[in-house]
Amino acid sequence: EPVILAIANQKGGVGKTTTAVNLGAALARKGKKTLIIDSDPQGNASTGLGIAADEREANLYAVLAGTTEASAAIRPTSQADLYILPANQDLAAMEIELVDAEARQFSFRDRLKDAAQDFDVVLIDCPPALGLLTLNGLAWADRVLVPLQAEFFALEGLAFLLRTLDRVKRGSNASLQLLGVVLTMYDGRNRLAQQVESDVRTHLRGRVFKTKIPRNVRLSEAPSHAQPIFDYDERSSGALAYAALSDEIATSLGL
Amino acid sequence: EPVILAIANQKGGVGKTTTAVNLGAALARKGKKTLIIDSDPQGNASTGLGIAADEREANLYAVLAGTTEASAAIRPTSQADLYILPANQDLAAMEIELVDAEARQFSFRDRLKDAAQDFDVVLIDCPPALGLLTLNGLAWADRVLVPLQAEFFALEGLAFLLRTLDRVKRGSNASLQLLGVVLTMYDGRNRLAQQVESDVRTHLRGRVFKTKIPRNVRLSEAPSHAQPIFDYDERSSGALAYAALSDEIATSLGL
Numbered sequence: 001e002p003v004i005l006a007i008a009n010q011k012g013g014v015g016k017t018t019t020a021v022n023l024g025a026a027l028a029r030k031g032k033k034t035l036i037i038d039s040d041p042q043g044n045a046s047t048g049l050g051i052a053a054d055e056r057e058a059n060l061y062a063v064l065a066g067t068t069e070a071s072a073a074i075r076p077t078s079q080a081d082l083y084i085l086p087a088n089q090d091l092a093a094m095e096i097e098l099v100d101a102e103a104r105q106f107s108f109r110d111r112l113k114d115a116a117q118d119f120d121v122v123l124i125d126c127p128p129a130l131g132l133l134t135l136n137g138l139a140w141a142d143r144v145l146v147p148l149q150a151e152f153f154a155l156e157g158l159a160f161l162l163r164t165l166d167r168v169k170r171g172s173n174a175s176l177q178l179l180g181v182v183l184t185m186y187d188g189r190n191r192l193a194q195q196v197e198s199d200v201r202t203h204l205r206g207r208v209f210k211t212k213i214p215r216n217v218r219l220s221e222a223p224s225h226a227q228p229i230f231d232y233d234e235r236s237s238g239a240l241a242y243a244a245l246s247d248e249i250a251t252s253l254g255l
Numbered sequence: 256e257p258v259i260l261a262i263a264n265q266k267g268g269v270g271k272t273t274t275a276v277n278l279g280a281a282l283a284r285k286g287k288k289t290l291i292i293d294s295d296p297q298g299n300a301s302t303g304l305g306i307a308a309d310e311r312e313a314n315l316y317a318v319l320a321g322t323t324e325a326s327a328a329i330r331p332t333s334q335a336d337l338y339i340l341p342a343n344q345d346l347a348a349m350e351i352e353l354v355d356a357e358a359r360q361f362s363f364r365d366r367l368k369d370a371a372q373d374f375d376v377v378l379i380d381c382p383p384a385l386g387l388l389t390l391n392g393l394a395w396a397d398r399v400l401v402p403l404q405a406e407f408f409a410l411e412g413l414a415f416l417l418r419t420l421d422r423v424k425r426g427s428n429a430s431l432q433l434l435g436v437v438l439t440m441y442d443g444r445n446r447l448a449q450q451v452e453s454d455v456r457t458h459l460r461g462r463v464f465k466t467k468i469p470r471n472v473r474l475s476e477a478p479s480h481a482q483p484i485f486d487y488d489e490r491s492s493g494a495l496a497y498a499a500l501s502d503e504i505a506t507s508l509g510l
């Protein structure tokens with residue numbers, strides 16, 4: 001049985017995709033067979049792992065619509081033990097189509113559960129919204145990882161996100177739990193960032209990872225080379241941080 | 256007749272809200288009566304202009320649902336001539352409710368057009384998606400301003416956004432035009448940023464504003480004081496850039 005980990009935050013641009021791709025790569029480097037599900041119509045995780053826009057005929061939309069089997073849509077990446085189920089803009093239509101579907105929040109679980117059995121861990125990269133695509137990820141997930149930029153607007157959305165997790169736990173998925181919050185794009189010289197960090201560590205005592213992901217331009221360059229950070233620049237501060245985060249997460253997931 | 260300007264980009268965290276709030280404030284400082292419509296369920300523009308979470312009884316969801324008049328939901332801000340129609344998380348439900356509504360993409364126009372007549376310019380802060388909320392903004396807007404972070408993922412989404420604008424222009428709004436692209440969080444020392452800038456200026460010849468908004472921590476601090484940048488730190492590089500952008504935009508809109 002794989003561990004299903006949703007990477008979610010409705011705030012945009014906080015590092016969800018960067019975390020999915022690089023945490024996934026770090027877990028794969030530890031020999032864990034890892035699947036990343038790109039559930040964002042932007043398809044950034046797919047691009048970051050080298051799936052060109054015209055190679056996404058078999059994608060998450062096609063799997064949910066029933067025209068493709070999940071196992072046929074899952075691809076290997078340049079990193080051993082790391083696989084991706086890609087997305088493209090077709091997926092935006094699914095947000096509307098799911099509205100009238102039966103058991104609409106369980107489409108991910110129903111269509112992906114069997115193919116996921118081959119893996120040790122599944123990471124779901126969620127879009128920047130709490131719509132039906134993200135709710136599908138949360139309804140299937142065992143744990144949720146929340147990337148949090150140390151900024152005011154990002155902190156404002158966190159309380160609402162945690163209430164949403166509680167609602168999903170009471171409703172469609174009783175076993176859902178917060179794995180933790182990881183601070184991203186962290187710049188220790190910035191007073192606001194220090195303030196946000198101390199606020200979050202006080203309010204969410206024990207549920208904020210020790211590892212902070214620093215702002216590191218190499219992390220934003222790597223996707224244009226379609227590589228995870230370890231292939232692009234394994235000595236960068238970004239690579240070291242995601243490796244350290246993967247140690248913390250492998251321990252708390254019992255991987 | 257006011258000019259309706261949608262501020263849109265499905266990529267998250269590129270500076271849509273920061274641009275709506277501070278461009279709005281800069282246009283108001285020029286004596287233009289300016290309305291900001293917060294159409295993002297996160298409600299960041301409302302927070303950035305000082306509308307506390309428990310003061311949003313009258314909000315965009317209530318206006319679209321027909322339980323509140325737009326004129327009753329529009330509030331003044333600390334900046335003369337700058338007004339806001341706030342949003343809160345209720346608005347997320349509207350994305351689903353609009354699916355089955357008549358002429359679903361024209362709810363904004365139908366419910367907001369009359370109240371907008373009092374203003375010189377209306378700025379619509381869009382959420383990070385191309386769903387029904389953003390499509391409502393685009394169906395009503397005269398012009399679209401696209402904030403673009405000089406990063407690889409943000410550039411990737413631009414082509415799809417421009418195709419969507421074309422589709423809206425052919426479908427629900429023949430008068431829609433791209434006002435232009437504004438580079439945000441720009442760090443000139445960063446090679447990737449320089450590359451993205453030259454790519455965009457080449458492909459979108461003449462449709463990228465000269466003004467670039469620099470990365471400036473004062474812009475990310477101002478919302479925690481519920482102030483536009485001009486009240487928080489009017490000598491900051493962020494304030495100077497948004498003032499310069501407002502000069503370019505006022506000229507091209509004929510304001």
Ligand SMILES: Nc1ncnc2c1ncn2[C@@H]1O[C@H](COP(=O)(O)OP(=O)(O)OP(=O)(O)O)[C@@H](O)[C@H]1O
Nearest residue numbers: 012013014015016017018128185215216220267406
């Ligand atoms: N630690 C970091 N240091 C520097 N740049 C980063 C870092 N993490 C992410 N980035 C860059 O910041 C931008 C936003 O990150 P990313 O796209 O991963 O966020 P996201 O939450 O997935 O965004 P969205 O809400 O649009 O899905 C990207 O251009 C990415 O390359």
Ligand SMILES: Nc1ncnc2c1ncn2[C@@H]1O[C@H](COP(=O)(O)OP(=O)(O)OP(=O)(O)O)[C@@H](O)[C@H]1O
Nearest residue numbers: 012151267268269270271272273383440470471475
């Ligand atoms: N020029 C800038 N310099 C520094 N920080 C900035 C700048 N512009 C925006 N920010 C900060 O970056 C973050 C993202 O900006 P903002 O929230 O305006 O983007 P957005 O596109 O509206 O995000 P979303 O997609 O979630 O709606 C915010 O924390 C904001 O304070």
Ligand SMILES: [Mg+2]
Nearest residue numbers: 016017040044
């Ligand atoms: Mg993403």
Ligand SMILES: [Mg+2]
Nearest residue numbers: 271272295299
């Ligand atoms: Mg915003």
